[in-house]
Amino acid sequence: MKVVRGGMLFNVSQLLKEPTGFARAYTDDEVRPLNEAGHEVRIVGEVQMLRTDKGIWVEAKLIGGMTCSCSLCLMEFDQPIEVHIQEEFLPQVDINTGARVNHAGEQDEDFYISRNHILDLTDAARQYFDINAPMRPVCTEQCKGICLVCGVNRNEGECACQENQIDPRWSALVGLTAARTPDAN
Ligand SMILES: [Zn+2]
Ligand SMILES: [Zn+2]
Structure with missing residues (x-):
């Protein structure tokens, strides 16, 4: 499996062919840009993927540096944010037959693996970083x-x-x- 540069894209075609319970892990020190509202978030971390009966369970511990404005002095600074992503990603096509997979009871907030078996962590990471971003960021405790x-x-x-x-x-x-x-x- 390969990490595609310039994004948080994982080709999971091999993992989808593995039996339920099969796991893969990545440690990725590569700095990855992720643009969110004009801010660059640099992300490093560990990603683990587990084949489930329905799709792939992803556990990712990511640390990103988010550009924030200090709520006290208004200066911009780099705020490190750690997130722990736990989400199941569902395939849109069957890896063996190529047939479309119907997900009964699917919900808008579910995450999907693309038709060409690329699992994109970008949206999930963005949501988790947004939720974990401080409401009142402070540049230093001594500010x-x-x-x-x-x-x-x-x-x-x-x-x-x-x-x-x-x-x-x-x-x-x-x-x-x-x-x-x-x-x-
Ligand atoms: Zn004054
Ligand atoms: Zn400050």
């Missing part, structure tokens, strides 16, 4: 974000306005402290 007053990226330098500004969420607490202080005496 200071941007100054809400002047817009300066505070990772790159402090601004003058910062000292005088109090986050409105804290101002109520500051007022509380000030009100209590005279009571101390």
Whole structure:
């Protein structure tokens, strides 16, 4: 079986001829581009395929670097995302007879092997990476974000306005402290 360059395509014609329970594994260090919404996702990982009675069960552990915008400082950075794909792919034609396979009760979300026996992991990977992408990506745990007053990226330098500004969420607490202080005496 061969990994076709430039995509996540696996020719599974040999595996489809194997008996149920037959497994193949791939370790692929090859960097693969996958374009999603203009972002390039570089993917490496391990792919295991198991012949089932209906098709091929795929288990893939993939790590992709997704370009994200930091939700605090807005800078773009490479966010590593790990996904664990578990999906069954169903053939559209019978490998031995070439006859069309009818999948009773088939659903839109099912994955299919192409008529020329190419199993394309691209759509599945895209769905899993989308689901696992962080809702609020942060470039580093130490990210200071941007100054809400002047817009300066505070990772790159402090601004003058910062000292005088109090986050409105804290101002109520500051007022509380000030009100209590005279009571101390
Ligand atoms: Zn940041
Ligand atoms: Zn500022």
